[in-house]
Amino acid sequence: xxxxxxVLFDLDGTLLPLDQDFFIKQYFKALCKSLAPHGYQPxxxxxxxxxxxxxxxxxxxxxxxxxxxxxGFSEACGRRVLDDERYFDEFYDDGFLTLRRFTSxxxxxxxxxxxxxxxxxxxxxxxxxxxxxTAQLRRMEWAGLSPDGFALITAYExxxxxxxxxxxxxxxxxxxxxxxxxxxxxxxxTGDDGPATRAGMDVFILTDCLINxxxxxxxxxxxxxxxxxxxxxxxxx
Numbered sequence: 001x002x003x004x005x006x007v008l009f010d011l012d013g014t015l016l017p018l019d020q021d022f023f024i025k026q027y028f029k030a031l032c033k034s035l036a037p038h039g040y041q042p043x044x045x046x047x048x049x050x051x052x053x054x055x056x057x058x059x060x061x062x063x064x065x066x067x068x069x070x071x072g073f074s075e076a077c078g079r080r081v082l083d084d085e086r087y088f089d090e091f092y093d094d095g096f097l098t099l100r101r102f103t104s105x106x107x108x109x110x111x112x113x114x115x116x117x118x119x120x121x122x123x124x125x126x127x128x129x130x131x132x133x134t135a136q137l138r139r140m141e142w143a144g145l146s147p148d149g150f151a152l153i154t155a156y157e158x159x160x161x162x163x164x165x166x167x168x169x170x171x172x173x174x175x176x177x178x179x180x181x182x183x184x185x186x187x188x189x190t191g192d193d194g195p196a197t198r199a200g201m202d203v204f205i206l207t208d209c210l211i212n213x214x215x216x217x218x219x220x221x222x223x224x225x226x227x228x229x230x231x232x233x234x235x236x237x
Contacts, residue, residue: 010187
């Protein structure tokens with residue numbers, strides 16, 4: 001049986017159960033409410049954030065995702081957004097926290113990570129790096145996860161690619177000093193997490209909050225609910 005040297009975990013819908021589409025809608029509502037006093041209209045703000053997000057998703061590694069986001073966002077909304085970054089930072093310390101109620105945390109992921117730490121197996125938060133580190137840490141906290149248990153947490157500050165680009169997964173392997181063929185990616189989105197195979201990794205698809213927009217055949221991956229995922233990871237590390 002194959003033994004993995006490192007395990008990568010998606011966050012939203014994987015270690016932190018939630019309905020991603022619903023969560024994103026609530027995220028934009030909270031962001032618009034937080035930025036309204038500073039002169040941002042909802043339509044303008046949402047369009048700008050999507051412009052920045054698309055710039056990150058199309059990032060080719062030449063710059064960090066944060067740099068790509070700032071470029072796309074400022075092109076859409078004007079350079080004032082660069083001067084107003086403190087307001088966005090404040091959002092993640094305030095309004096963003098209200099989104100916790102739209103998640104359904106389980107204590108099982110924390111137990112799994114603790115066991116991997118005990119075994120000396122590096123674990124990575126391989127969440128789509130379109131958020132700042134603050135937002136990643138907030139959602140990890142909601143899931144009962146300590147950052148101390150992870151070899152790497154991807155965020156827009158330390159990433160130069162996004163899912164589903166295989167470069168994202170290759171870059172993680174490089175950062176933690178692992179052979180991609182000895183890594184397992186665990187996620188709930190066949191479109192975003194499945195492409196880790198193109199970087200040479202194996203993939204486990206968690207089905208509890210499954211996203212399978214193209215109705216891919218799940219039989220090509222090991223897959224199952226939370227308990228089966230935990231069992232599979234522990235069997236193979």
